[in-house]
Amino acid sequence: MELIVLGCGDAFGNGGRNNTSFLVSDGDEHVLLDCGATTLIRLKHEKIDVEAISTIVISHFHGDHFGGIPFILICSLFEIPRKKPLTIIGPIGVADRVHSLLEAMYAGTVEQLGMLDLRFLEYKQGEVLTIGDKSIKVWEVDHSPPSFPHAIRLEWKGKKIAFSGDTSWSDKLIALAEGTDVFICECNFLKEVSFGHLSYAELLHKASLFHTKSLWLTHMADEVIDAVDFKLNRLTDGQKITL
Numbered sequence: 001m002e003l004i005v006l007g008c009g010d011a012f013g014n015g016g017r018n019n020t021s022f023l024v025s026d027g028d029e030h031v032l033l034d035c036g037a038t039t040l041i042r043l044k045h046e047k048i049d050v051e052a053i054s055t056i057v058i059s060h061f062h063g064d065h066f067g068g069i070p071f072i073l074i075c076s077l078f079e080i081p082r083k084k085p086l087t088i089i090g091p092i093g094v095a096d097r098v099h100s101l102l103e104a105m106y107a108g109t110v111e112q113l114g115m116l117d118l119r120f121l122e123y124k125q126g127e128v129l130t131i132g133d134k135s136i137k138v139w140e141v142d143h144s145p146p147s148f149p150h151a152i153r154l155e156w157k158g159k160k161i162a163f164s165g166d167t168s169w170s171d172k173l174i175a176l177a178e179g180t181d182v183f184i185c186e187c188n189f190l191k192e193v194s195f196g197h198l199s200y201a202e203l204l205h206k207a208s209l210f211h212t213k214s215l216w217l218t219h220m221a222d223e224v225i226d227a228v229d230f231k232l233n234r235l236t237d238g239q240k241i242t243l
């Protein structure tokens with residue numbers, strides 16, 4: 001099992017990094033945790049078979065986290081005609097949000113989605129969503145409320161991967177990270193404490209609360225990317241982590 005960082009940037013392209021997307025793979029089948037606007041470009045860069053993506057799980061409705069889905073869909077319709085099923089999982093209303101986004105970007109294509117074996121599933125806090133051999137659990141987190149922000153925990157083939165989504169500090173993150181092989185936690189700022197995002201200063205004090213084999217930071221502004229004497233692990237685009 002492997003995790004490939006397709007994008008660990010923020011919404012503003014800091015550090016020249018791609019928008020958020022993490023690919024978890026068993027070698028044959030891929031799951032995407034988030035699908036920011038640049039995801040298809042990075043998939044092509046990594047020479048990853050788009051059709052091998054069976055499942056896309058979305059943490060919240062911000063473009064740097066789900067804005068890449070229309071590109072995956074038009075690629076699957078017109079460039080590499082997709083035969084395999086695709087499941088898109090997200091907060092309440094995920095089907096309508098994706099349809100609206102696709103129609104805004106490529107008018108007239110929504111009606112062609114019937115050519116794909118595509119299904120949408122909504123997750124809910126407190127419920128475990130089981131899809132084949134994968135299970136997904138989510139926590140509502142503290143970020144822009146209209147985006148329905150969630151943290152995600154994926155369990156697949158004995159591996160446990162957690163992702164904070166975008167959030168300010170919440171004790172829910174401790175439960176999210178518990179017993180995981182990898183915990184990817186957002187760290188937008190260096191010192192600033194604000195609603196909606198975390199800072200290095202906060203995480204440095206809280207990191208010992210996370211019972212995970214491997215903690216990695218993502219969604220970093222330049223001030224975090226460039227900081228020296230840094231004591232936590234920072235992801236980079238294209239990084240591969242063996243699970």
Ligand SMILES: [Zn+2]
Pocket residue numbers: 060062065143144147166
């Ligand atoms: Zn966000």
